[in-house]
């Protein structure tokens with residue numbers, strides 16, 4: 405009984421209420437939302453999309469088949485074709501991400517594991533040699549994968565692999581399966597503009613990612629480039645949205661999970677090479693924990 409009384413008399417200010425103090429990860433600049441695109445197969449008709457993205461100040465990822473065999477139709481029957489690596493490097497530049505999509509675009513999940521490994525590795529090496537960059541993003545060709553394929557990507561140090569048609573959601577899960585990173589929707593989804601409106605209007609403190617994917621030849625086949633123009637007009641140029649490539653988002657979120665706190669949540673150490681933004685509630689204080697820094701959190 406005496407023991408219990410003694411504990412109850414510890415001054416409250418020496419024992420901050422852990423549950424009252426809430427710390428939320430924010431995106432760079434204290435933003436809560438991010439918008440990104442992901443387009444597959446590195447075809448020449450990516451050019452109008454890249455130009456449109458630069459015009460509206462949005463960023464994204466282009467998933468490259470570096471052995472250039474995604475040609476299921478003779479060139480003369482259509483006005484686009486697979487790009488060479490030189491064309492890819494010239495078009496995507498330094499602002500867009502180039503990611504792995506299978507050098508030969510095979511069904512990784514339906515072939516011997518060693519073959520899938522060689523194909524993924526070949527694509528990574530081709531893109532790295534052409535760009536002089538480290539490439540760690542991927543998309544499953546045809547969405548085909550197995551647990552063995554995921555393990556191969558882990559061993560190849562791939563940080564994320566996009567898969568799935570789209571969840572219709574923008575809220576980022578507590579523990580995303582990075583090697584099965586699900587986008588929000590395809591651009592041809594009839595609910596595209598509804599998802600965009602929901603994303604623009606969503607409140608709260610949790611992080612949201614609006615992630616749209618597709619193939620640019622769909623715009624050519626359906627003659628509907630205006631869908632993308634309408635989407636980018638709607639979501640671009642907003643202070644509260646971060647515009648980033650897929651790998652920038654994944655690397656930022658992974659870095660944010662490496663922050664180290666004391667139990668009272670008064671000290672935080674950032675061992676990563678990225679500045680990480682936090683929002684501290686209930687006082688609603690925004691802070692940036694610099695790369696490699698240890699910071700005392702405000703009360």
Ligand SMILES: [Zn+2]
Nearest residue numbers: 444445545546
């Ligand atoms: Zn593809």
